[in-house]
Amino acid sequence: MALQHPSAPSRASSRVRAGTPRSGVTHVNTPHATHFTVVGNHLLQHRELSATAIGVAAYIQSLPEGAPVGIRALVARFPEGEIRMSSALRELERHGYLERRRERLETGRVVTRTYSYNKPLSGPDEPPPPDREPVPDREPVxxxxxxxxxxxxxxxxxxxxxxxxxxxxxxxxxxxxxxxxxxxxxxxxxxxxxxxxxxxxxxxxxxxxxxxxxxxxxxxxxxxxxxxxxxxxxxxxxxxxxPSARPIRRPDPFQTCDGCDRAFRAPRPGRCRDCPPPTAAAA
Known part of the structure; x- marks a missing residue:
């Protein structure tokens, strides 16, 4: 009978290509011909951005020009709530990946425009364009x-x-x-x-x-x-x-019946309604 070698590699492990790391992620990449977006590693591997902010930035970069990217549109698209989406947008603005400004059209109407940068701005000290003015975090309705x-x-x-x-x-x-x-x-x-x-x-x-x-x-x-x-x-x-407040009528105080010693409510002492009035001699 032939001897078994338990240390011999299995058939499945023999397919692993040379140079594959022992642990961690192994990429299985298929080239995209259409419907893809190029996203920089400076965003995807950013040390200070949250996972929500990185995901929102990648999603915004994949959208066509003019697509709505306000808080309400993002909340309708993703399960995260308004608070997390608002925080993610502020993160992207702080790190130069997003810019939301109000601009006045030729007709005089003021609209909100969102600028998405696939490479971050040079920094927070960069002066804004002269024809734009900052706007609050929420979109005008x-x-x-x-x-x-x-x-x-x-x-x-x-x-x-x-x-x-x-x-x-x-x-x-x-x-x-x-x-x-x-x-x-x-x-x-x-x-x-x-x-x-x-x-x-x-x-x-x-x-x-x-x-x-x-x-x-x-x-x-x-x-x-x-x-x-x-x-x-x-x-x-x-x-x-x-409306004027109606006067509150308080109940009559308790009295002790002079005839049967029972307690009853009345404005003044006397007899309850079950006892006959006192006779003239008793009075």
Missing amino acids: PAPDPQAEPQGSADPEPEPGPVHPGATALLAGLRRHDPRLLLAERDVRRLAPGVSAWLERGADPEAVALALTANLPEPLRSPASVLAYRLKALLPPHLPAA
Whole structure:
């Protein structure tokens, strides 16, 4: 009987080509003739970018010109939520792979354009083109939306007018909702008429503070400009007066019946309804 050699290589292992590493990935590559995208290793092997940011960058580079790449479009395409997508886009902007700017068309309309770079920009100190201006993290939407306000010096300012007594205190207290809303005194004076318009229309001060502080854009470059936009764009109509509170009728106190010693409710001491009234002699 022939001797067996357990150390002899098996038929399967004999197919491994020479030079193949003992562990780790082994690439099985098939050349692509169509439908492929060239992505640099400086992106795919980036030391500081998250896996989500690298995947989003590769996906954006594979899209045709004009494809939507806003947060809502990415959330509709991938299972990651809005927070992770927003964070990934900020990472790509920080490292020079993405640039989102507002540009004014010849018609005067302002649109958001996203620039994707297959090689990163030279660095954060590179000056932006003169015909573009930075925009907030979120995309503007057609309807007035607290997440879509512009953040430049051209933001609309409230109309001057009388100041409600509580307007200044409301603006000064916004820092309790978000520390970034610590306003300068001149900004408080400028925004106070806008807050007064809300209060004079019957808006509750707490509701005004919530409308001004909810879902603030990231990054928040100009808090006063965002507040000025919201005060004008989200101004409510004249609200009906709240109904007057009805007086609360409290139940009568407990009394002890003079006839049977049972407890009953009545405005004053006496007999319960089950006991006959006292006779004249007893009285």
